[in-house]
Amino acid sequence: MSHANQTVPSQMPARLEVGAAPHLAPAISYTESIWTYIAMACLPLGAGLVVYGLAAARVVGLSMVAAVLTQRLIGVAKQQPGRTEITHSAMMGLVLGLTLPAATPWYIPVAAGAIAVAVGKVAFGGIGHYFWHPAALGRIAVQVLFPEKLSPDLWTQGANWPFLARGHLLTGDLARTCVADHYVGWRETPLPSGCEAWLAPRPEQILRWLADGRAELTGGADRPLLAAVRDALPPWRDTVLGLTGGGVGEGCAVALLVAAIYLMYRHHLRWQIVVGVLGAAAAAAAILPIRVAPEGSGDGSWLWLPVLAWPEGLPAGPIYVLYHLTCGDLMLVACLLAGETVTNPITPRGQIIFALALGALTVFLRMYAVPVCAGYWALLAMNTLVPLIDRRTQPRVLGT
Amino acid sequence: MSLFRRRPSFRGGYWFAQPRDAGAEPIADISPTAPLAVPLAEGSGPAASPVVEAGQAVAPGQLIAHSQDQDGLPAHAPVAGNVVEIGRVDTANACDVPAIVIAPDPVRRADPQSVGPPLSDRPDPDEVIERLSAAGVINTVGDEPLGQQLARARQQPIQHVIVNSIESQPVLVAQRRQLAEQPTNVLDAAEMIGHAIGARRLWVTVSDAAKDLIRSLQRCCGGRPTRLAALTPKYPQESPVILVHTLLGLAMPPGRNALDAGVLVLDVGTALAVGRAVRGGQPHTHRVLTVGGDAAERPGCYRVAVGTSLADVCEHVGLRGPLRRVVVGGLMTGLAVPDLNTVVTRTTSAVLFLSQSWRGRPIACVRCGACVEHCPVGLAPASLLSAFELDQADASDLYPEACIECGVCSLVCPSHLPLLLAAQRLKARAGVRRPVEATSP
Numbered sequence: 001m002s003h004a005n006q007t008v009p010s011q012m013p014a015r016l017e018v019g020a021a022p023h024l025a026p027a028i029s030y031t032e033s034i035w036t037y038i039a040m041a042c043l044p045l046g047a048g049l050v051v052y053g054l055a056a057a058r059v060v061g062l063s064m065v066a067a068v069l070t071q072r073l074i075g076v077a078k079q080q081p082g083r084t085e086i087t088h089s090a091m092m093g094l095v096l097g098l099t100l101p102a103a104t105p106w107y108i109p110v111a112a113g114a115i116a117v118a119v120g121k122v123a124f125g126g127i128g129h130y131f132w133h134p135a136a137l138g139r140i141a142v143q144v145l146f147p148e149k150l151s152p153d154l155w156t157q158g159a160n161w162p163f164l165a166r167g168h169l170l171t172g173d174l175a176r177t178c179v180a181d182h183y184v185g186w187r188e189t190p191l192p193s194g195c196e197a198w199l200a201p202r203p204e205q206i207l208r209w210l211a212d213g214r215a216e217l218t219g220g221a222d223r224p225l226l227a228a229v230r231d232a233l234p235p236w237r238d239t240v241l242g243l244t245g246g247g248v249g250e251g252c253a254v255a256l257l258v259a260a261i262y263l264m265y266r267h268h269l270r271w272q273i274v275v276g277v278l279g280a281a282a283a284a285a286a287i288l289p290i291r292v293a294p295e296g297s298g299d300g301s302w303l304w305l306p307v308l309a310w311p312e313g314l315p316a317g318p319i320y321v322l323y324h325l326t327c328g329d330l331m332l333v334a335c336l337l338a339g340e341t342v343t344n345p346i347t348p349r350g351q352i353i354f355a356l357a358l359g360a361l362t363v364f365l366r367m368y369a370v371p372v373c374a375g376y377w378a379l380l381a382m383n384t385l386v387p388l389i390d391r392r393t394q395p396r397v398l399g400t
Numbered sequence: 401m402s403l404f405r406r407r408p409s410f411r412g413g414y415w416f417a418q419p420r421d422a423g424a425e426p427i428a429d430i431s432p433t434a435p436l437a438v439p440l441a442e443g444s445g446p447a448a449s450p451v452v453e454a455g456q457a458v459a460p461g462q463l464i465a466h467s468q469d470q471d472g473l474p475a476h477a478p479v480a481g482n483v484v485e486i487g488r489v490d491t492a493n494a495c496d497v498p499a500i501v502i503a504p505d506p507v508r509r510a511d512p513q514s515v516g517p518p519l520s521d522r523p524d525p526d527e528v529i530e531r532l533s534a535a536g537v538i539n540t541v542g543d544e545p546l547g548q549q550l551a552r553a554r555q556q557p558i559q560h561v562i563v564n565s566i567e568s569q570p571v572l573v574a575q576r577r578q579l580a581e582q583p584t585n586v587l588d589a590a591e592m593i594g595h596a597i598g599a600r601r602l603w604v605t606v607s608d609a610a611k612d613l614i615r616s617l618q619r620c621c622g623g624r625p626t627r628l629a630a631l632t633p634k635y636p637q638e639s640p641v642i643l644v645h646t647l648l649g650l651a652m653p654p655g656r657n658a659l660d661a662g663v664l665v666l667d668v669g670t671a672l673a674v675g676r677a678v679r680g681g682q683p684h685t686h687r688v689l690t691v692g693g694d695a696a697e698r699p700g701c702y703r704v705a706v707g708t709s710l711a712d713v714c715e716h717v718g719l720r721g722p723l724r725r726v727v728v729g730g731l732m733t734g735l736a737v738p739d740l741n742t743v744v745t746r747t748t749s750a751v752l753f754l755s756q757s758w759r760g761r762p763i764a765c766v767r768c769g770a771c772v773e774h775c776p777v778g779l780a781p782a783s784l785l786s787a788f789e790l791d792q793a794d795a796s797d798l799y800p801e802a803c804i805e806c807g808v809c810s811l812v813c814p815s816h817l818p819l820l821l822a823a824q825r826l827k828a829r830a831g832v833r834r835p836v837e838a839t840s841p
Contacts, residue, residue, distance in 0.1 A: 128764030
């Protein structure tokens with residue numbers, strides 16, 4: 001039949017577009033997700049700039065450039081230009097930069113960025129196909145390749161993790177460092193003249209000493225927690241604001257939490273991940289034992305449930321758990337790394353299992369195994385288990 | 401008696417923002433100006449054979465094609481006019497089906513013809529089935545002649561009849577509007593069907609966001625056997641599998657439909673068509689549609705004669721802005737048609753004129769799990785897609801036949817993957833290999 005006699009409205013095209021349902025704009029796009037991650041990673045980066053100076057920008061910039069260049073070179077070689085892949089690599093380079101300490105030789109962020117993209121991502125097939133978090137993989141790779149540059153000596157002051165001192169924030173020089181005789185806090189410790197940065201034990205290391213039963217901390221008493229919390233650890237305002245040594249983006253818990261909350265609000269990050277990692281880490285810190293070395297005699301004994309310690313009216317146990325949450329790489333892993341979707345289980349239930357195990361494993365490794373990068377090691381280990389978790393947590397189909 | 405029970409929901413799904421004043425406009429008529437092409441085949445049944453000839457004058461409601469087959473449906477003239485030709489036409493679901501083209505003649509007065517005298521208040525089941533078949537009433541839910549569904553239901557008893565007014569997709573309002581305008585007729589029809597097939601419970605489901613509608617229905621339902629159920633308007637609440645699950649707690653095995661579980665689901669439009677056929681002997685020749693979309697100038701609910709072309713509908717509602725895509729059905733499940741010569745059928749629920757179309761460039765699955773989280777029946781659409789792409793021989797452990805084709809997975813996929821298409825194809829393939837009968841637990 002024909003409708004030749006009909007007046008067809010003038011806006012009518014000759015032919016209509018056809019396409020499959022749904023006929024709606026997609027609710028969310030991965031590119032948007034990557035850009036949001038980049039924007040939110042700038043919050044801890046900004047905090048890092050304040051605490052570590054322009055050296056932080058140098059490290060992050062180098063790792064980003066290395067990551068993007070590697071992606072671009074491989075793209076040229078394979079003749080597969082991909083804007084999304086490049087944006088994604090830039091995001092990985094940025095997050096990777098946040099894991100590295102500011103005072104490092106130039107080749108470390110460059111190598112990390114190149115390895116993260118070439119080995120961690122492209123070798124597996126790019127977006128959607130990699131197995132381990134590329135940034136965590138790059139970080140661990142340089143940790144293994146250049147241990148002398150990146151591993152502070154566990155028993156001394158942490159030779160290469162300086163941070164800027166009072167009055168020198170943002171503009172100070174990380175090379176002009178001082179070692180405090182007795183560092184009691186960023187604001188409290190008097191700064192010797194000519195110094196612009198501190199070298200002080202990272203709180204993470206002090207927590208490790210606690211678990212090891214290190215003699216100075218026990219102070220001859222049977223209350224190592226009290227000694228640690230009252231004397232050895234900096235005030236926990238320092239760890240919350242990131243005024244300690246560490247990776248560029250690891251320190252400032254406030255910036256990381258704000259970033260995570262915004263990502264969750266925009267549905268780019270599942271709350272299950274953040275809450276699971278932090279909750280399990282708190283539980284593990286509350287339960288796992290620290291070593292109590294009695295005076296004079298051998299190995300000492302284990303103090304389980306340190307959270308219950310409440311000596312001399314000071315809630316040392318709960319404070320100790322808070323230190324575990326706010327220092328080291330745990331917060332960065334929980335807020336920006338663990339939520340990476342490709343290396344996560346696919347169901348919310350699986351993600352909860354993943355996050356719980358990740359948080360507990362991080363604290364376990366930090367206390368008894370690797371003194372640095374515990375969170376990244378734990379993340380890689382949990383990434384490896386994702387297929388197993390996925391297989392066990394398939395959703396139940398209605399009516400089966 | 402109206403009874404509010406707990407308001408159950410279902411897991412997954414998607415919340416669409418519904419404007420508060422949706423469906424406030426009364427239903428308007430679109431009286432056809434251009435020739436109508438009444439399709440002679442709908443659903444899966446065979447085509448009816450014409451009983452009129454070109455040039456013959458027809459009265460509204462006059463039988464123009466009768467069905468030799470029990471599965472087929474007769475066709476009736478929606479308006480007075482003259483038969484132009486016996487031709488062919490496209491519908492949204494099928495191309496090139498036989499059709500009778502009628503040029504409407506608004507001047508000529510012709511008494512509407514009925515398919516039989518009004519039946520009594522408590523009609524005999526056989527009478528009802530016969531009447532529904534004669535009037536050509538087709539159930540939108542299942543796309544099947546209602547008489548046939550009822551005849552089948554006589555072998556397997558139907559416990560529940562659900563008249564559903566919930567449309568949780570954006571823009572659609574026609575069912576809610578029809579219920580608001582004719583609540584008593586809807587209840588009468590539901591009770592009549594319920595009596596005919598001996599159903600134990602009768603339900604009218606409404607969106608729990610439509611407070612005014614609920615209040616007025618509560619007044620109508622007083623002292624009647626039909627129960628009012630207010631459910632969350634989360635998409636795809638209106639899908640029969642989900643509706644039966646949330647309302648009655650029945651979980652259908654994959655691949656089964658509501659009728660297999662002894663539940664007859666009708667939309668409001670079908671229920672009203674039943675009422676008209678049984679009470680007034682009127683054939684099913686008109687359908688109330690939502691006409692909308694951002695390119696429609698006067699969106700709303702329109703009562704449209706079967707066989708009206710979309711060009712005619714378009715002319716009536718007017719256009720603002722360029723027209724790029726025309727969708728028959730909702731934005732989530734509708735079909736985009738290639739041109740405006742497509743005609744309205746007895747199962748068309750909406751016609752949407754869109755000035756924009758979206759096509760994201762797909763990238764690899766990023767395993768975000770959004771599809772799994774949102775799937776209302778608990779499938780893993782990403783796994784279905786990879787099974788489809790790998791041409792996996794046996795995907796039965798993924799239950800593709802459980803897919804209700806709601807399209808939420810495609811909507812929420814950040815990689816813009818065609819998850820719904822993959823599920824539909826796998827489902828079709830599974831249907832070939834494993835008939836529904838073989839899936840019984």
